[in-house]
Amino acid sequence: MNKSIVIDGKNIPFEDGQTIMQAATAAGVYIPHLCHNPKFTPHGSCKLCTVKVNGRNCSACTFPAAEGQTITNITQELNDDREKITQMLFVEGNHFCPSCEKTGNCNLQAVAYHLGMTDNHFPHFFENREVDASHPDVMIDHNRCIFCTLCVRASQQEDGKNVFSISGRGIEKRLVVNSESGLLKDSDLDVNDCAAHICPTGAILIKRTGYKVPIGQRIYDHSHIDTITLAAEGASHDE
């Protein structure tokens, strides 16, 4: 490995074909993200991982690393804007952390804390979104979906199924289920599917497990998302 890029003044080695995100994660540099998971094809939609590559904004999860790139990642400007993008996700859906069983295990919440978000800033949409509790073991709370497509990709790429999809245009976007009735119970989703466990928010939940781990002992209760993510995704890169 002799090629390298520079992120926030630090030399980061990369191999041909790696994205900026992959190179950064492998080197222990955290770039905030929500729709990215190293197991699946990058999507590039949440835009939290936007970094400045030679002065130009690029999504780190999709943009290939290349010799000569000088990248800024953790700057006041980028983190302020990442916070606002996170706030956009909060006002678009209906996220009530204190009453959500995902609290403490939620990437959206953890990223928000990481970025120092203390309010929603933008006016709420208060969209009327539904809950699909038809499946015996898994439920969808559409109020919390951020359209990251991780469940879509996990179902296709890991489970070899096609349970989820995102439908609609613009602000009308919504998660849909591939079954004739449109209900989760009529799809071929199994509780052990990767897609049932991949949701970064509390939109897809496994029933009857919500409070098995008490609040105070959850993933992000004592560590920041950067540490946890690097430990998890750095390891996954090495596989």
Place this chain on the structure above:
Amino acid sequence: MQQFIRQLAQENDFQSTRLLKILRAVQARYFHIPKAAIEQLALILSIPRTQIQNVIEFYSFFHLEPRGKYDILISSSITDLMVGQEELINYFSEKLGVKIGEVRADGVVSLNNTSCTGMCDQSLAGLVNGYALTNLTKSRIDEIVENVNKQLPLEQWSSDLFTVADNIIKPDLLLNQKPTQGEAINATFARGLKETLDEVEKSGLRGRGGAGYTTAWKWKFCSEDEGICDIEAQRQKQRYIICNADEGEPGTFKDRVLLNSYADSVFEGMTVAAAIIGATQGFIYLRGEYLHLYEKLEAILAVRRNANLLGKNILQHGFDFDIEICLGAGAYICGEESALIESLEGKAGIPRNRPPYPVTSGYLGKPTSVNNVETFLAAANIAIHGGDWFANLGTAKSKGTKVLSISGDCAKAGIYEYPFGTTIQTVLDDCGATDVLGVQVGGPSGTFISNDEFERKLAFEDLATGGSFIVFNNSRSILDVVHNFSHFFAHESCGFCTPCRVGTSLLKKQVDKIVEGHGSAGDIVALEELCQLIKNYSHCGLGQTAANPVLTTLERYPELYQNMLKKISYEPGFDLDKSLETARRMAHRDDAAAHLAQVE
């Protein structure tokens, strides 16, 4: 229905890439896409039902619930609003007895607004079952209402209702050419493919859609890994040429005219490009709003096939190429080249991540060159006359001429062609615009310039434009324009990325808040901050330019925005009294005590 769907799929070789074409036929026959049709199509096309559902929900012209037998859409472009769109659509709604957005109880007719239909030189414009209606006035609306109520088939409606005039007012270099069929192809092969590409490069031709990428470079990159201009070498690898005729930028209608009156040259330009990059298949992605051109274009293609200008061994030059027309279904975003390619593949038009660019991985993952209608027209003529002929006009960085679609407050709306470098004032003088407040150059995604800036020039280095040129006189309100454009972008955002999906809707709300007089101190700062966020972080050109209407007017007329603000430090962002309406209705009360005075 089962048999109809089966046959339809068969006619389309069971190809899921033809999904839009199939769905257009289903929609035309059943006035919506029935659930059973989705199930059947998913099965026989071997695609998940969710892909079909997504396509239906993504494109404005597809519906899961039945529309009327006559589905009437009225264009809500700013130029339509300028001729009284609101009053006329209300008149229409009243006469038809159907609310806007709804279907009449008898199922015969439905009425709604739609984004600009590319008829800004003959507003008020609309569509009935996809076919363009122009110059709508109260008397023409009366005529339509009568036709609908009599349930007269469209073929029996007066053809006058569907007349689409070209309105070519000022032709120049390109629009004065009427080459004979095959002239550009023969000239290309006579000179040599490589030599012709050199001429295109020498001409300095840049993409006419607005982005301005050098055409010759795009073609070079498209065949970089193999010997360019070597048909034999290139035949090994499939490549595609696509003509982007999805001109959705409000205020643009030049491609409509070019395809109506210069289609042969456009097809010839595509054929020349195909020979150069080694493509054997071409597509025209025609916006759904131009359905009226479809049959005419098919007929021209048929003539060209008969004359061996398309097909196998074209004009004995040992080169095969054909063109297929694909219709869109109401989505502005499909003008973005990678979204257009997704749409051609039978999917929702969501812009791809880049790299890879379409020139290396485009349609079905193959190298693809997507060029504008006008670019192909120019290329065909450059192939005949050479690069210098074109490059002699224009500026150092913007060679040749640009075809403009001029509309709004001027005496003669229509098509004008100018050498790059022409001043805005010259254009305004020619089209008979007086008492001008400002001009929207390049459509909503472009720039609003004030009457202090009319010495600025049409050029990539000054005012770049895909061709939209909307004139506003002093009777117009800039905030009304911004209001219309903000709603347009929120409606057309594909929703893929957070900053554009959420941001354009927030922007619409924030503009509404200020325009409707509920803004207070701090709201302008919030507005500008939101604009920067959308502009800097959005995935594609739509989002990156969606805030331009606000940003370019806020820069020029800050006082207009300031004057709308209430003088108190906090003002509710909505009308308090109005939001109690539901409560009043439920309580059967309308007395004074049930109303709330907004604190002034």
